[in-house]
Amino acid sequence: MYTERASRLPGAVVWRRTIEDPVVRPVLPDGCMDLLWNEGRLLVAGPDTQAYVPQGGPRHWAGVRFYPGTAPAFLGVPAHELRDRRVELADLWPATEVRRLRGRIEAAADPMTALEDVALQRAADTDPPDPLLLRVVAALDTGRPVAATADELGLSARQLHRRALVAFGYGPKTLARVLRLQRALALARDGVPLAETAVRAGFADQAHLARDVRELAGMPLSQLLGR
Known part of the structure; x- marks a missing residue:
């Protein structure tokens, strides 16, 4: 099951997905980058140039999908360094900060909304995209x-x-x-x-x-x- 809605972060979308169907559906290139929560993990999905096929694993996901071109300012990393990659957020941000954010999301009733709150707070502390x-x-x-x-x-x-x-x-x-x-x-x-x-x-x-x-x-x- 997949649901999404417009985010309070301009241009972004927040979504959740519970994988129940054994048929794996590819994630198609869309010009966007995502901040992901995946059952205790925080990751970043870089911009894809080809379809990405998930490889099993945890069933519950939530994400913030940024409007094209806006995520690098938020993450502090050039987009080309993340092209066609899924990386741990702790590889990009200080590990202590990521642990704190992970604990905050895990304690929330709704990980999707908690992840959106993290994005909103971070965006307020960074320069806007060009x-x-x-x-x-x-x-x-x-x-x-x-x-x-x-x-x-x-x-x-x-x-x-x-x-x-x-x-x-x-x-x-x-x-x-x-x-x-x-x-x-x-x-x-x-x-x-x-x-x-x-x-x-x-x-x-x-x-x-x-x-x-x-x-x-x-x-x-x-x-x-x-x-």
Whole structure:
């Protein structure tokens, strides 16, 4: 069972998941990073470039999913250092602080809300994310070309790539592909025919959509939609 809601932290989502189904469902790239609680552990999920397949283990999870580009300021770590990784929070923050936070979450009636409170408190004590990078996400999520996005923001292609690595974990072209995939999946799950989905999401055609889904999700589109 999976549930989520909008967080009190701007742009973020808080979620919980209880794994009851023996069928393992992949976590797809979405441009985001998550702070995770997992039955006594605190972890960070870095930005994915391919589908991540959980490997069994504890059944109860809670998380704060940060809006793309906002987690590095919160964590104090460049996103590219966490790309395609799940790491213990104690590897990033002082172990004594992580133990204190873990105890606070374990004592709470609702780990999801307690984890959100930790994120809110930490965010209040750190500098806000660069607003320019939020504009990058907004532009690319409308299908704006990377080169045009850089020009409109007054950046060279190299400057945009360097800043994107820190904020998103990968370059702007990869971020654009990931956001395009998510747009397509949202349309397809709403029942939009696949040929129309491809055009509306920004793909050249349905075959282009199918190739990107297989590369990023690790399975054919029909199988992914069936899940």
